[in-house]
Amino acid sequence: MTMTIPNPAPASSAPLPADWRDLFALTKPRVMSLVIFTGLCGLLAAPTTIHPVLGFTAILCIAMGAGGAAALNQWWEADLDAGMKRTAQRPLPQGRLDRTTARDFAGVLCAASVFLMGFAISWLAAAILAVSIVYYAVVYTIWLKPRTPQNIVIGGGAGAFPPLIGWVAATGHVSLMPVVLFAIIFFWTPPHFWALALFVKTDYAKVGIPMMPVVAGERSTRRQILAYAVLLLPLSALPWWLPGDEHAGAVYGVSALVLSSVFLALSVRVGLRERTGPDDAMKPEKQLFAYSVLYLFALFAALVVDRFLPF
Numbered sequence: 640m641t642m643t644i645p646n647p648a649p650a651s652s653a654p655l656p657a658d659w660r661d662l663f664a665l666t667k668p669r670v671m672s673l674v675i676f677t678g679l680c681g682l683l684a685a686p687t688t689i690h691p692v693l694g695f696t697a698i699l700c701i702a703m704g705a706g707g708a709a710a711l712n713q714w715w716e717a718d719l720d721a722g723m724k725r726t727a728q729r730p731l732p733q734g735r736l737d738r739t740t741a742r743d744f745a746g747v748l749c750a751a752s753v754f755l756m757g758f759a760i761s762w763l764a765a766a767i768l769a770v771s772i773v774y775y776a777v778v779y780t781i782w783l784k785p786r787t788p789q790n791i792v793i794g795g796g797a798g799a800f801p802p803l804i805g806w807v808a809a810t811g812h813v814s815l816m817p818v819v820l821f822a823i824i825f826f827w828t829p830p831h832f833w834a835l836a837l838f839v840k841t842d843y844a845k846v847g848i849p850m851m852p853v854v855a856g857e858r859s860t861r862r863q864i865l866a867y868a869v870l871l872l873p874l875s876a877l878p879w880w881l882p883g884d885e886h887a888g889a890v891y892g893v894s895a896l897v898l899s900s901v902f903l904a905l906s907v908r909v910g911l912r913e914r915t916g917p918d919d920a921m922k923p924e925k926q927l928f929a930y931s932v933l934y935l936f937a938l939f940a941a942l943v944v945d946r947f948l949p950f
């Protein structure tokens with residue numbers, strides 16, 4: 640059941656003048672900063688070197704593709720965003736930007752990112768970038784999100800691609816390490832998102848999006864957060880145990896164990912909490928969400944630091 644909220648944008652068909660700040664906001668810059676960072680870390684952690692200009696171009700392509708996909712997501716969801724407190728201030732629901740401009744801007748960013756990646760870096764990296772754009776903008780946004788509470792579990796794959804893309808841009812091929820990095824983000828996404836969904840669940844319920852806390856209830860969501868955090872602990876340390884020249888060293892391994900233990904401790908607190916309360920009284924959930932972001936930044940930074948250590 641999806642309730643459509645009327646878009647408060649002016650009915651006039653004349654395009655609004657596009658402000659660069661609104662176009663920039665369409666790319667979800669704060670979220671995408673971590674997407675780009677994990678892509679950069681995938682590129683830097685690879686056991687090879689890439690010319691800095693090519694490396695910069697590859698990261699620019701990931702940024703353009705991720706930003707373009709985020710803009711497509713906002714173009715498609717403008718009416719839904721208008722109905723949620725968290726998203727109502729975005730440029731499209733506010734009517735500061737017209738939809739055609741948003742769609743064209745998104746389309747150009749996505750297409751340019753894939754072709755630039757293909758011509759300048761590698762067509763394999765370009766193909767994976769194209770898959771991740773379609774995965775986020777179509778498979779997750781249009782198909783999964785309005786239909787199933789497993790939307791972000793399956794859809795989480797989209798956000799897990801950037802380190803793989805960075806790695807392929809540097810090495811030209813897929814190997815075990817980038818697949819493990821993909822898996823880490825894949826298993827990190829449910830606790831990251833459900834922690835947030837717990838404290839904004841009334842927003843999602845209002846617009847009929849079947850997020851886990853809305854459909855399965857708080858208790859089940861909390862237990863599932865805990866289950867993913869338990870799995871993440873050994874998984875995050877796996878790069879330490881990989882064979883050959885791909886494996887990470889002890890600096891990464893110990894960092895992963897410490898960071899993931901804290902993640903697990905915060906998830907235990909959220910996972911075993913029984914009370915259900917108003918959305919704005921959820922300090923442990925807010926802390927877990929904030930830590931989830933810090934966690935991924937720190938984990939991927941540790942991977943790169945470890946790779947460049949002289950010992």
Ligand code: HEM
Nearest residue numbers: 669670673674677725791794795798799824828832835932
């Ligand atoms: C299907 C997967 C995901 C979903 C549904 C999701 C959902 C969200 C939502 C709804 C927010 C709040 C942002 C806002 O209010 O604009 C958020 C914040 C954030 N997400 Fe995710 N996320 C996902 C995956 C990822 C991935 C893969 C990354 C990066 C690797 C990421 C990084 C972030 C960051 C950095 C923030 C904080 C932004 C801020 O400080 O405002 N997310 N996420």
Ligand SMILES: CC(C)=CCC/C(C)=C/CC/C(C)=C/COP(=O)(O)OP(=O)(O)O
Nearest residue numbers: 667670674704705708712771772775797798
């Ligand atoms: C290279 C490439 C294409 C990467 C894509 C990365 C990716 C899938 C990130 C997902 C992060 C994200 C903004 C989810 C928001 O969910 P939502 O869109 O449901 O959130 P909203 O309610 O805030 O719009």
